[in-house]
Amino acid sequence: MMLEFDAMNALMADDLTEMLLEWREGDKAALNRLMPLVYDEIRRIAHRYVQRERDGHTLQTSALVNEAYLRLAGQQSVDWQNRAHFFGVTAQVMRHILIDHARRRRYVKHGGEVRVIPISEAAEMSMQRASELIALDEALEELSKLDQRKSRVVELRYFGGLSLEETAEVLQISLMTVRRDWRAAKAWLYKAMKDEL
Amino acid sequence: MNVERWQQIEAVLQGALDRPPAERESFVKDACAGDEELKEETTALITAYVEAGDFIEQPAIAHDAHVLVGGATSVGREIGPYRIIERLGAGGMSEV
Numbered sequence: 001m002m003l004e005f006d007a008m009n010a011l012m013a014d015d016l017t018e019m020l021l022e023w024r025e026g027d028k029a030a031l032n033r034l035m036p037l038v039y040d041e042i043r044r045i046a047h048r049y050v051q052r053e054r055d056g057h058t059l060q061t062s063a064l065v066n067e068a069y070l071r072l073a074g075q076q077s078v079d080w081q082n083r084a085h086f087f088g089v090t091a092q093v094m095r096h097i098l099i100d101h102a103r104r105r106r107y108v109k110h111g112g113e114v115r116v117i118p119i120s121e122a123a124e125m126s127m128q129r130a131s132e133l134i135a136l137d138e139a140l141e142e143l144s145k146l147d148q149r150k151s152r153v154v155e156l157r158y159f160g161g162l163s164l165e166e167t168a169e170v171l172q173i174s175l176m177t178v179r180r181d182w183r184a185a186k187a188w189l190y191k192a193m194k195d196e197l
Numbered sequence: 198m199n200v201e202r203w204q205q206i207e208a209v210l211q212g213a214l215d216r217p218p219a220e221r222e223s224f225v226k227d228a229c230a231g232d233e234e235l236k237e238e239t240t241a242l243i244t245a246y247v248e249a250g251d252f253i254e255q256p257a258i259a260h261d262a263h264v265l266v267g268g269a270t271s272v273g274r275e276i277g278p279y280r281i282i283e284r285l286g287a288g289g290m291s292e293v
Binding site: 042043045046047049050053061094095097098101124125129133136145146147154157158159160161180183184186187188189190191194 | 248
């Protein structure tokens, strides 16, 4: 589709806003439509992350996610509610992609029929990393049953790359609360994983 | 551990982490007021916190960007409960 970049962005901006509204109002199918868009942006983020790393720059993931949102929304000044939801969705999508990859990686090892051919050796997730991610995902799931807010804090920070301050803004809680949630969640998750692995 | 128990544990945990390491043991003992299980759970979590160090401090993408970039890429994917269709070599397509 060879539309002008701006026109394409504008189309996507309307779609994204609508989807975010629908999702907020409980339309889970809207999330399904959002996912491919967000996924593409996440891959762009990952590309740039890898590139900058090669160039020796350290990178703030959240800055990239913020840019991704601006690209998708096609606007300079952002409605905070949309932005907050975008960060929430992105974190969930990132988590899903990585855990999905980890599961398939493990499935391959145990002789499953699914075969995943990596483009290069370096692109393959190590078995150890796959196990870690799966354990973390499961522990996070368990934590969410005890304390949903803490689980969301971890999802936003670890998978979404948000800072403490940005997490506070997205969840509309104080920075102090985020700090306390984060440290308690860290302790709980670390212990849960240690007991498991 | 249920939700109520977690809330009890967390209250003690937060109080302990608010205090310097040297004061934590006595704080926990007092706060738990004879509830041995509470004391054990909380102490274990304090230990875990200290041991955790920079566990999950770096976002996943720092570790796994290369996976997102160059991993088993696919054409025409949908993501969701979500079918990812992948190429297995030239001319081969398989559903995951």
